[in-house]
Amino acid sequence: MNRSNASSSSVESGQLRPTAAAAKAREPMNVLIVGVGGQGVIMVSKALASLAQSKGFEVKQSEVHGMAKRGGTVFSHVRFGPQVWSPTIPKGEADILVALEWAEGLRWLSYLKPDTGIFICDTKRIVPPFACLNRRPGAPLRYSRETPAEVKQHVAEGYAIDATQMAEELGNERAANVVLIGALSTALDFPPEDWEKALSQFVPKKTIAVNLEAFRLGRGWINEARTRVGVATVPAEAVPASMEAGYSVRLEITQQWCKSCDICVKLCPERCLRLNEERVVELAQPEKCTGCRLCELLCPDFAIRVHLDTAVPTQGAQA
Numbered sequence: 001m002n003r004s005n006a007s008s009s010s011v012e013s014g015q016l017r018p019t020a021a022a023a024k025a026r027e028p029m030n031v032l033i034v035g036v037g038g039q040g041v042i043m044v045s046k047a048l049a050s051l052a053q054s055k056g057f058e059v060k061q062s063e064v065h066g067m068a069k070r071g072g073t074v075f076s077h078v079r080f081g082p083q084v085w086s087p088t089i090p091k092g093e094a095d096i097l098v099a100l101e102w103a104e105g106l107r108w109l110s111y112l113k114p115d116t117g118i119f120i121c122d123t124k125r126i127v128p129p130f131a132c133l134n135r136r137p138g139a140p141l142r143y144s145r146e147t148p149a150e151v152k153q154h155v156a157e158g159y160a161i162d163a164t165q166m167a168e169e170l171g172n173e174r175a176a177n178v179v180l181i182g183a184l185s186t187a188l189d190f191p192p193e194d195w196e197k198a199l200s201q202f203v204p205k206k207t208i209a210v211n212l213e214a215f216r217l218g219r220g221w222i223n224e225a226r227t228r229v230g231v232a233t234v235p236a237e238a239v240p241a242s243m244e245a246g247y248s249v250r251l252e253i254t255q256q257w258c259k260s261c262d263i264c265v266k267l268c269p270e271r272c273l274r275l276n277e278e279r280v281v282e283l284a285q286p287e288k289c290t291g292c293r294l295c296e297l298l299c300p301d302f303a304i305r306v307h308l309d310t311a312v313p314t315q316g317a318q319a
């Protein structure tokens with residue numbers, strides 16, 4: 001597999017790392033998992049909670065996933081240890097922050113322990129419609145502009161990983177969350193085979209094989225990243241590009257999934273969609289499309305995907 005697009009933002013060595021064993025001895029272990037609807041945040045937290053429970057820890061888990069299928073914020077707190085009183089992690093107390101989306105990861109950084117917190121973040125960008133306030137096609141988006149190198153200044157240990165791309169290369173984009181579980185697994189003391197057993201309970205049976213592969217990929221990637229401490233340079237294409245640079249929009253329409261409901265046609269702010277003679281949606285005026293993603297978020301049949309291809313990526317960051 002070509003892993004050239006995966007990137008490590010930074011790795012600080014020689015520091016105290018939170019482990020399940022440490023949780024046994026003292027405070028609860030606090031793991032915060034964040035992302036947007038549809039990415040599988042809840043599955044990640046369920047797998048972790050179930051594994052911790054199977055090891056005899058007291059586990060508390062709380063989650064918010066009101067917009068789970070429409071691109072809204074989803075987060076889950078998982079706490080485990082000898083005794084856990086509260087289900088929520090206070091600000092500045094998370095041992096590990098796992099983010100399935102780049103901007104969501106940055107939004108929750110204040111929850112990490114400043115001295116020892118580990119940040120594991122997919123560089124996947126899901127740009128919300130309100131980021132397209134300027135309706136000129138290709139205009140700058142209001143999306144976070146920080147690069148992994150900049151984020152490095154604010155975390156004790158951080159990894160920016162192109163988990164979505166890695167999962168796509170395995171043939172199942174939805175396994176990106178499991179790539180991140182693989183990465184997360186390296187920060188806790190549970191044996192890999194126990195992680196795999198826990199994971200297998202929470203993914204569809206027919207996808208167990210690909211998910212296990214994704215898990216091993218994420219785990220291997222972090223271990224490799226640690227050996228590159230101090231010498232690795234992040235490939236420029238792996239860094240979430242600054243949205244100041246402008247972008248071009250590409251709509252991917254899965255025709256066989258379109259049920260001709262007309263919702264996207266009616267609600268596209270730019271009126272650039274239409275139903276063709278077969279009553280299947282098509283992009284009639286591509287030059288007007290701003291990439292706001294409303295059509296993608298509103299389609300009940302997931303028939304539209306909006307890709308924002310950044311024209312000029314920012315330069316790479318050094319680990």
Ligand code: SF4
Pocket residue numbers: 257258259260261262263264265281298299300301302303304
């Ligand atoms: S919202 Fe989805 S199903 Fe409805 S017309 Fe648009 S693409 Fe087709």
Ligand code: SF4
Pocket residue numbers: 267268269270271272273288289290291292293294295296306
């Ligand atoms: S086609 Fe979709 S992404 Fe483009 S402007 Fe319309 S709703 Fe937004």
